[in-house]
Amino acid sequence: MMDEKPTIEAPCFFDAHCVLGRHPHWRPPQPATVPELLDVMDRYGIGQALVTDCDSRALHPGAGNRQLAEDVRDEPRLVPAWVLLPSATGETPPPARLLDEMSSAGVKAAFLAPGTYGHGLEDWEIDDVLSVLAEARVPVFLDGEQGFPGWTYAYTLDSLDVDAAVRLAGRHPTLPVVMTAFRFRHTNRRIARAMQQVGNLHMELSGWWFYKNVESLAELVGPERLIFGTRLPVHDPAATKAVVQYADVSPEAVRLIAGENLRRLLSWDGEVPAVQPRPWQGRHESKLYSTAMAGADLRGEGFMDCHAHLGRSNIYHVPQWSPDELVSEMDRLGVEATCIFSLAGMGADDRRADDVVIEAQRRHPDRLIGFAFPGIYRPPDDFRAEIERCLEAGLRGIKTYTHDAALLGIACGIAERERLLILNHNWGTPEALLDLAKGHPNAVLIVGHTDRGYVKVFREVGNVYMCTCPLIAFGAPEWCVEAYGADRIMFGSDMSDLPLPWGMGPILYADVSDADKRAILGGNLRRLLETHSRPRGA
Numbered sequence: 001m002m003d004e005k006p007t008i009e010a011p012c013f014f015d016a017h018c019v020l021g022r023h024p025h026w027r028p029p030q031p032a033t034v035p036e037l038l039d040v041m042d043r044y045g046i047g048q049a050l051v052t053d054c055d056s057r058a059l060h061p062g063a064g065n066r067q068l069a070e071d072v073r074d075e076p077r078l079v080p081a082w083v084l085l086p087s088a089t090g091e092t093p094p095p096a097r098l099l100d101e102m103s104s105a106g107v108k109a110a111f112l113a114p115g116t117y118g119h120g121l122e123d124w125e126i127d128d129v130l131s132v133l134a135e136a137r138v139p140v141f142l143d144g145e146q147g148f149p150g151w152t153y154a155y156t157l158d159s160l161d162v163d164a165a166v167r168l169a170g171r172h173p174t175l176p177v178v179m180t181a182f183r184f185r186h187t188n189r190r191i192a193r194a195m196q197q198v199g200n201l202h203m204e205l206s207g208w209w210f211y212k213n214v215e216s217l218a219e220l221v222g223p224e225r226l227i228f229g230t231r232l233p234v235h236d237p238a239a240t241k242a243v244v245q246y247a248d249v250s251p252e253a254v255r256l257i258a259g260e261n262l263r264r265l266l267s268w269d270g271e272v273p274a275v276q277p278r279p280w281q282g283r284h285e286s287k288l289y290s291t292a293m294a295g296a297d298l299r300g301e302g303f304m305d306c307h308a309h310l311g312r313s314n315i316y317h318v319p320q321w322s323p324d325e326l327v328s329e330m331d332r333l334g335v336e337a338t339c340i341f342s343l344a345g346m347g348a349d350d351r352r353a354d355d356v357v358i359e360a361q362r363r364h365p366d367r368l369i370g371f372a373f374p375g376i377y378r379p380p381d382d383f384r385a386e387i388e389r390c391l392e393a394g395l396r397g398i399k400t401y402t403h404d405a406a407l408l409g410i411a412c413g414i415a416e417r418e419r420l421l422i423l424n425h426n427w428g429t430p431e432a433l434l435d436l437a438k439g440h441p442n443a444v445l446i447v448g449h450t451d452r453g454y455v456k457v458f459r460e461v462g463n464v465y466m467c468t469c470p471l472i473a474f475g476a477p478e479w480c481v482e483a484y485g486a487d488r489i490m491f492g493s494d495m496s497d498l499p500l501p502w503g504m505g506p507i508l509y510a511d512v513s514d515a516d517k518r519a520i521l522g523g524n525l526r527r528l529l530e531t532h533s534r535p536r537g538a
Contacts, residue, residue: 013046017204019057030233038075042279043511044237049079050081051068083111099138109266121161134173136269138176139176143160158181160180160181178202188213189316205226206240215248228259235472288517293509302522304338307467310353321496330500337369339525372395372397415445425449448467450469468489468520477509478512
């Protein structure tokens with residue numbers, strides 16, 4: 001008799017990175033109180049959260065650590081973490097009393113915020129504290145950001161000092177060290193190597209915005225080292241949750257990443273049992289929401305993607321980038337067709353890259369809708385010639401990455417003549433976009449990345465559309481639908497830069513109707529492709 005396969009439990013999500021409290025830049029619906037945070041966790045199917053206090057992150061540990069322990073003392077779903085400082089000035093508990101005070105307050109983890117408090121991570125400054133934590137195996141989160149990033153949602157990149165993290169973890173091999181940042185970018189390859197070299201380094205995933213890199217990192221270092229986190233209340237938790245739910249790894253690996261790894265790390269002072277979220281009911285009945293909550297199969301949903309890249313990057317590792325691999329990922333996640341363009345137009349051999357897109361469209365004509373992407377450094381005549389060459393070869397739209405008025409005039413003029421979609425990374429001022437839209441009424445102008453500054457433009461013209469990349473800020477999907485209208489928004493994943501589920505999640509979980517979600521996730525683009533994306537001669 002064959003052995004029966006072991007039963008894999010459904011993942012119980014445990015968020016490793018939440019902040020509780022208020023900040024002047026936060027506005028509803030961002031949660032600030034314990035009941036508000038629990039309601040948000042229920043909405044996104046998150047059972048538990050490791051929380052720090054807002055004042056501890058932005059002002060001083062003494063202003064928030066003790067209060068946090070009191071605020072969550074009777075709430076088993078919220079586990080407190082303290083922000084610590086070096087011991088020299090006596091501002092947080094001294095090493096001799098630290099474990100006792102943490103234990104009595106129910107505190108299960110520590111955060112170090114050198115970017116906020118101006119301290120380093122070297123042995124002479126912090127090791128008297130770390131040695132105590134290492135002996136008990138208390139997990140320590142290293143966050144290089146200043147304050148809790150996202151007060152005004154300003155992007156920061158690679159704030160964590162990877163070299164310092166490697167040295168620190170190497171000095172304390174029994175200390176679980178969890179790396180976290182608002183967004184990792186250029187350190188992508190270095191972090192993979194760091195985790196291969198130092199076995200007690202872990203990655204919290206709220207800032208790990210890389211296409212197929214959860215899968216890649218799980219393969220390189222093991223899923224046991226990856227930790228689900230959201231960075232609430234700044235980020236929309238659906239982005240990271242969907243990446244974990246729909247990661248192309250085993251169900252057991254998903255379960256580990258979703259919560260079991262964190263529960264294990266927090267168990268130094270007693271077991272942390274799993275707690276499931278409560279049922280949640282939004283304003284809208286939504287089958288897609290229920291599908292996402294269950295992590296159910298998305299194949300055959302007929303989604304369409306208006307924004308994707310083909311090629312590799314000097315900035316980060318792209319594990320799977322060939323046309324066949326991208327189409328396989330589209331199949332897995334229910335994406336019927338994708339508008340695709342090269343990465344090289346931003347600074348490499350754009351003609352060679354456009355040829356790769358032309359060949360990809362020929363190989364997958366019903367799945368990959370190729371856009372010409374002329375190099376941003378071409379002179380105007382060459383810029384025009386490259387677009388014309390690509391259209392003659394069958395490409396069906398135009399991608400630009402410029403504010404140059406002459407180049408935009410050329411690109412929009414061709415899009416007007418041929419009735420094409422044209423996607424620009426950002427169109428500049430609302431006035432500039434409005435002038436281009438009014439001057440080219442037969443072209444469809446797509447704002448390549450979600451921008452809150454174009455509401456007036458959308459009210460005055462009907463040929464401008466908003467791409468959803470990224471709807472990462474908490475409350476952004478609902479705001480975008482209210483401001484721009486679901487019929488003027490199109491899903492854009494930005495693969496193979498960003499993960500497909502990372503862009504889908506906030507839409508699937510949004511508290512809007514299924515009709516609006518389906519319009520955004522494919523209906524609007526499907527309609528526009530019928531009228532504005534015919535190859536020459538068709």
